[in-house]
Amino acid sequence: MKTIKEITAALKMAEDWQEWMTAVAVDERAGVQKxxxxxxxxxxxxxxxxxxxQAKIDFDHLYGGNDALIAGVDEAGRGPLAGPVVTAAVILPKNCEALVGLNDSKQLTKEKxxxxxxxVKEHAISYFIHFQSAKNIDELNIYEATKQSMKTSVESLSIKPxxxxxxxxxxxxxxxxxxIIKGDAKSLAIAAASILAKTARDDYMEQLDKDFPMYGFAQHAGYGTKQHLEALETFGPTIHHRKSFEPIKSM
Structure with a gap:
């Protein structure tokens, strides 16, 4: 008979059910059952x-059928006081097993x-990421700037969806x-776009942090945290801050 330690180790390694597990299931030792x-x-x-x-794939296939090229589009960074708004468009292949577990970017850790x-970049049929600067956000307003950025992302795909x-x-x-309201939780293509936009923007803000370490961009990604607001009071806004957003507008 195998020891509890041996069985525990074997179960940790096993990805799928195997014949030897029949005996494990009826083994009465507390450690084995645990x-x-x-x-x-x-x-x-x-x-x-x-x-x-599969539910996300089925949702996407409601639009255009199983063989249609579906592009998902999402953004990251509409709310912050600094940095660009970033949008992404993604066309995924029909076979996407590698993306099992892909979800709305807000539901995943940074590592995931x-x-x-x-x-996504490895398996996508096509993808494009667009950065809309703080200057353009101020000139257009955040809604229009995001819309134009999304349009650019879609029209820059190498394959037309x-x-x-x-x-x-x-x-x-x-x-x-x-x-689609809350599309990143319903659609695999939108969730993929959400991931690309979020990670691209986070990378950008981490680079910006190296040039302007006093603002803490790597910690808050430009959002109006207490740390960020205190830095604005002390140092004033940079060229990367959105002058049309309060409290910067009043400064």
Missing amino acids: AWLSWKKRQDRKQQLIDEH RNAFASL NFVLVDAMTLPIAIPQES
């Missing part, structure tokens, strides 16, 4: 992610976002589209 329940819980979570992944960003799914925005494009 390890067995832990393995089953891990399998349930794995299946849940697969089911959620970065890992998924690399996978059959249908465009946009997170809570309607774009001035000639391609059929649908505006």
Whole structure:
């Protein structure tokens, strides 16, 4: 008979059910049952992610059918006081098993976002990321600047999509589209765009932090935190701050 330690180690290594687990399931030793329940819980979570992944794919295929090229579009950075708003458009292939677990960027850790960003770039049929500067945001207003950036992202794709799914925005494009409220939680293509936009913007703000370390951009990504507001009071705004946003506008 195998020891509890051996069985626990084997279960930690096992990705799928195997014949030897029949005996493990009825092994009455408390340590074995603890390890067995832990393995089953891990399998349930794995299946849940697969089911959620398929639901997102099925949602996308409601628009244009199974063979349509669906572009997902999303943004990052509409709310901050500094830095660009970043948008991304992504066309994913029909076979996307590598992206199981991909979700709205806000639901993932930084490490998982970065890992998924690399996978999206590796597997996407086409993707494009656009940066809309603080200057353009001030000239256009944040809503119009975001809309124009999304339009640029879609029209810069190397392959023209059959249908465009946009997170809570309607774009001035000639391609059929649908505006999806909370689309990054429903659509795999929009979730992929969300990941690319978020990681690209975070990388940008971390680089900006090196040039302007007194503002703490790497910590708050330009949002109006207490740290950021105190730095603005002390040092004033940079060229990367949005002059049309309060409290900078009043400064």
